[in-house]
Amino acid sequence: xxxxxxxxxxxxxxxxxxxxxxxxxxxxxxxxxxxxxxxxxxxxxxxxxxxxxxxxxxxxxxxxxxxxxxxxxxxxxxxxxxxxxxxxxxxxxxxxxxxxxxxxxxxxxxxxxxxxxxxxxxxxxxxxxxxxxxxxxxxxxxxxxxxxxxxxxxxxxxxxxxxxxxxxxxxxxxxxxxxxxxxxxxxxxxxxxxxxxxxxxxxxxxxxxxxxxxxxxxxxxxxxxxxxxxxxxxxxxxxxxxxxxxxxxxxxx
Numbered sequence: 001x002x003x004x005x006x007x008x009x010x011x012x013x014x015x016x017x018x019x020x021x022x023x024x025x026x027x028x029x030x031x032x033x034x035x036x037x038x039x040x041x042x043x044x045x046x047x048x049x050x051x052x053x054x055x056x057x058x059x060x061x062x063x064x065x066x067x068x069x070x071x072x073x074x075x076x077x078x079x080x081x082x083x084x085x086x087x088x089x090x091x092x093x094x095x096x097x098x099x100x101x102x103x104x105x106x107x108x109x110x111x112x113x114x115x116x117x118x119x120x121x122x123x124x125x126x127x128x129x130x131x132x133x134x135x136x137x138x139x140x141x142x143x144x145x146x147x148x149x150x151x152x153x154x155x156x157x158x159x160x161x162x163x164x165x166x167x168x169x170x171x172x173x174x175x176x177x178x179x180x181x182x183x184x185x186x187x188x189x190x191x192x193x194x195x196x197x198x199x200x201x202x203x204x205x206x207x208x209x210x211x212x213x214x215x216x217x218x219x220x221x222x223x224x225x226x227x228x229x230x231x232x233x234x235x236x237x238x239x240x241x242x243x244x245x246x247x248x249x250x251x252x253x
Contacts, residue, residue, distance in 0.1 A: 001069040002029045003062075006044065014047060021048045028069035032057065045250045084212050085205040087244050088226045088234035096132045099141060099193030103152070106131055106144050106192045130223065132235070133196045140225055140232050142196030152195040153183035202227050203236065213241055 002020060006013035013031060020027060028050035044052055050069045053062060068086065095113045097106055110131055133142040187195075202225040203212055212224060216238055226234040 088236040104188035
């Protein structure tokens with residue numbers, strides 16, 4: 001396999017990629033690109049690159065990509081589908097907190113997860129935007145997303161049954177004034193386990209991606225916990241399947 005930089009003096013990475021593919025069409029090539037050259041990296045996929053990583057690149061992620069590329073190059077059918085383990089986010093790369101932590105600390109960590117990270121190409125494109133909540137033994141017992149926070153700041157009386165004649169009553173602007181700020185301030189000291197959603201459904205690391213897609217659609221779930229035997233090893237999200245859809249289409253002759 002080949003590791004190829006996009007920006008090089010003389011012949012750039014795109015030109016080199018085309019020349020290599022002419023001589024060795026099945027040779028897997030990983031492109032390295034700077035943070036500001038993502039469109040160029042995607043163009044490399046169209047030209048036949050196996051994958052791309054942003055510099056500076058974590059050495060463990062690069063090693064994993066090299067191993068994946070080598071396995072890919074040995075397959076008789078280079079278009080063979082990936083399994084869930086190939087596209088998941090490793091648990092070590094996902095934000096986790098104890099259920100005993102406060103919502104305030106959870107919001108702080110959740111905001112951090114929106115930023116791109118130096119990890120797999122999928123995380124570079126989108127943060128994971130949720131937090132896994134762990135119990136005292138390190139097991140996943142829930143998930144915290146923005147929807148949970150919005151639900152938690154709703155005063156109970158807003159969803160309480162109303163008298164029949166009150167169904168048509170419209171709340172005035174004065175009714176809402178100060179409610180958001182006050183509810184958020186009260187929420188900050190609560191524990192994550194009090195407002196989190198239940199743990200996501202699980203799927204085996206070796207499962208087919210279509211099985212993962214079916215489970216998400218059928219259960220209206222945006223993410224699944226990935227298990228190896230009975231141990232949680234990662235998370236597969238709807239956007240991970242989306243990026244793989246993009247890869248499949250870009251690689252179609």
